[in-house]
Amino acid sequence: MKEVETRVARAVVLLDGARVTRTGKVTLPAGTHELVIRGVTGLAQVDTFRVGGRGPAVLLSIDVKSETKMYEPEDEVRRLRDQLEQLELQVKELEDRRDIENIALSQLEMTSTEYTTTLAPLLAEGQTDVDAASTFLSKIDAMRAEIQDTLRDIDVKIEDLKREIDALRENLDSVGGTVRTEDVYSIFVRVEMKKQGNLELDLTYHVSDARWTPSYDVDITSGKARVKRLAHIVNYTREDWNDVSIVVSTATSRPAKIERPEPWYIDEDRGGYLEKAPSGFIRRTLGGVTTYEVPATVTVPAGETSSPILLMEEEMEAKTLHYWYADEMAEVVAHEEVTNGDTTMIEGSVRVFREGEYVGETTMPVVAPHETFKLGARTAYDVKAEKKLRQRVVEKAGLTRGKKRRSYEYELKIENFSEQDIEIEILDRIPHSQDAEIEVRLDREGLDLEEENVGVLKWRRTVPAGEKEIITYRFEVVWD
Template identity: 20%
Template sequence: MTATPTIHELESRDQKISQVKVFNDRAEVRRLVKVSLKTGVNEVVLKNLTTNLTPGSMRVEGRGKAVIHDVVVKNVAATTEETDSPKIYTIRASLQEEKARLQKIDDRGTVIQKSVTNLDEIFGQVGGGLVKAPKDGEVALNEGTLTSLKNFFDFYGTNSESYREKLRSIEAEHRDQKEKVQKLEQELAIIQNKFRHKSYSQCAIISLECSEECEAELDVIYQVMNAGWSPSYDIRVDTSKPSMNITYFGKIRQHTNEDWNGAPLVLSTAQPCLGGKIPELGTLEATFRSRYTPAPQQMLFASRATPQCATASLFGSASAPPPPPQPEMKVAVASEVTQNTLSTEFKILREATIPHGTNDHKVTVGIVTLSPKLVHETVPSKNAAAFLTASAVNTSELAFLSGDSSVYLNNAFVAKSHLKNVSPGERFSCSLGVDTAIRVEYKPAKKYHEEGGYITKHSANVTEQTVFVKNSRSEQPVLLTIKHHVPRSTDEKIRVKLVAPVAVPYDAEKATNETENAEPSEGAKFNSSNNLEWTVKLAPNTSQDLVIKYVVEHPKDETVQYREMF
């Protein structure tokens, strides 16, 4: 006959969280369960697990003189009180207390109101009994009656006033108490709506067997959905040094229907949502397309630059120096960065409490200080303005993941931006806004059409574009990079020749990490997108007319169209 197991029922939310590892689309929670096991078979029942538990994700590890046999997770019926989170339980208890106080105030008000009503009835009855209609010319009132009546009036006036004053005080107290009750009811309704209360909960049954009584520790590990983290950055550029400080944040969202109280956090770049299975490759067959089947149209996207607000002076002014600043507060950073084979983990220094319903809990991952090169860039065909850009190489060991960034120039907010993936040792740039001291004018293009050829007639379209640039700053020269389209031929019958300026062609074979990370220098070159990048040095209070000229040759009977592809 099988022995009856010893049951140990525990609330899962009461078990200490030893670690929460947050991925981009979920989280792994590790709870420490301490239990006193009896001799024989024991069943540890963890009640009220979150309903966002990922199926099949729970595993149990343990320490102690026992053997783990199996772990079963199942749904069980539950009442509202059983599925309450600690926060909801506290609010519900406070609500019951406040409702009890409100009821006591109602009872006091009822007693005082009845006292006032009864006093008014007695006053009417006594007055009617003392004052009688005169008979045979006699008056029923005598000196004794008048004295009694006066005493009664004094009694009525004093007590009636006192009772009504108490009633007004109780009514005011009732209004205040009712507002407290309504506030708690609203708070409870909001939290319950976030938790999406269900009539069932999940519990885990862990079966263990031990030969003698012992104390055991179980690490219960499970994954939950509706949680994740994303990177964000504060980029602060100081033009006087120059320097670039990048504060790397992790923004955590938590909608798991459980609270993480005092949880040590680890942010992981692993992507368990992608799985570990290599995708299979089918057979690609080439067949003729039916002539009646219309070819799918290719989507074209045009980029339109959004004019940005002009910033204040980018390099400060000659005004009197400000008073010495107070020492800056230090920012807590990640205590440990672990590089794994397929991911990076950031262990956060301090424990955090993140309740359900949190959308933006920000923790600091690290702070990186770089030495940027300040250059100016302009794309005059899109926006005739010069943008100050900080170009720097990521010399840290941290890989910057794609995320939103807030850019500050000389402690002044410039704009919201987006930082792309940047690996250690890779160069990246950050726009700091429009520099109004650099003037850019995109003049109308001059276009010519020529025809030639003795045997094979061909047409030549000549485009000459002038870009006027001026440095109105009087104290220092600037490097300005002009980015402009030069058509790329997709057919051997179309030939494109750049006449001016003389540019270095892009060579993918010779392109190395060193050349890609090189600082901008004077000269013209083609980038990997076949766009012209022309960098010129503008001396203070000088201007130039920059002429970009190219020729497109093609057969006479053909028409060339231009499409911007990304």
């Protein structure tokens, strides 16, 4: 069996996964051969492995097996572990020596005890004398003292070594000094070579631990928006992507789901408990998938996110709009209305510039081709707006009915101090009654409202450069 060395050469990165291609090359004679590709990430989806290639060969079979790979510590960690093993070995040797010395001391104590027990009879029988007994006991005492000194010395050395071991272990912990194991796949490939030659193998598989997130740089100029579409590649596949060809796709690996309607029954309320409605969200699905082939190779180490990668740069139509909500806003806000081009813009963060100057950052939802979107909200210091109460009157509506009436007259003034005409959306609100006994009457004559909804009034006006626009409206509230 011959092992084929491969590397990650290409990745098609989706919004929620990636299709990875490993390539390798081997020279083989004619005949049937068993090949193996080792070290493929254990995060690959096992049912997605495919093998292709180029060369004078026929693919006979493939088999996928899971294995456990042990990663040796790095050089510094290995050095520390070697030191730790040496110190632990020294402690073990000293502990063995201490055991031997303790055995010797025990035997010496037994000898001393036996001799002392038999000393009186021996002296009585004349088999020994006091001087000989004293000399013997003195030798035992000397041997005992020597062994005890040795034991004390061993204990001191063991304590010193244990302190060194504790320090080494702390050092190892700080540099991650544990041996790491990881599940990987080995791919066994059986091929038949028609003749001797080179065989290039392509192994592809899907991983869900890689993705890309979009972001945008938008520079607003007069009537135009220069949009850079950027991609941030996230690689959590446990495989380093070094000098890899990248294709970025707006597709996802999740299948589309068709919902079927169910009958909606209503019945008399019988006082039972209602089941909690399932939480839901609104999803916007747009047809078409866009792919971007990155012109240069990209390096994304395992566990990291790439620097922003430029996918494309385009120019879009843009116009400046102004907005003022008179009841809450003291200042007018300006923002840009940009018309998207021919490709969908995926939800992402947006950095906004105006004439190259940074304005701020915001987020953008999904934008369909040719759909408009707004961004770059900022205070319009060259446009002033003011709301003024011109009149308020409280009076009886009728002596016989006894109703009261309160009337109001407001003036909205917008002044354009810029050198260009502006288009502005103006909103204000009046009371909206939900009580039959309270009536709100708006004088609509000459208002030229674009919209009115539950008391919210909306105008759209164009104010020429250096000019002003004044809107006056009246309403009254009648109640008992």
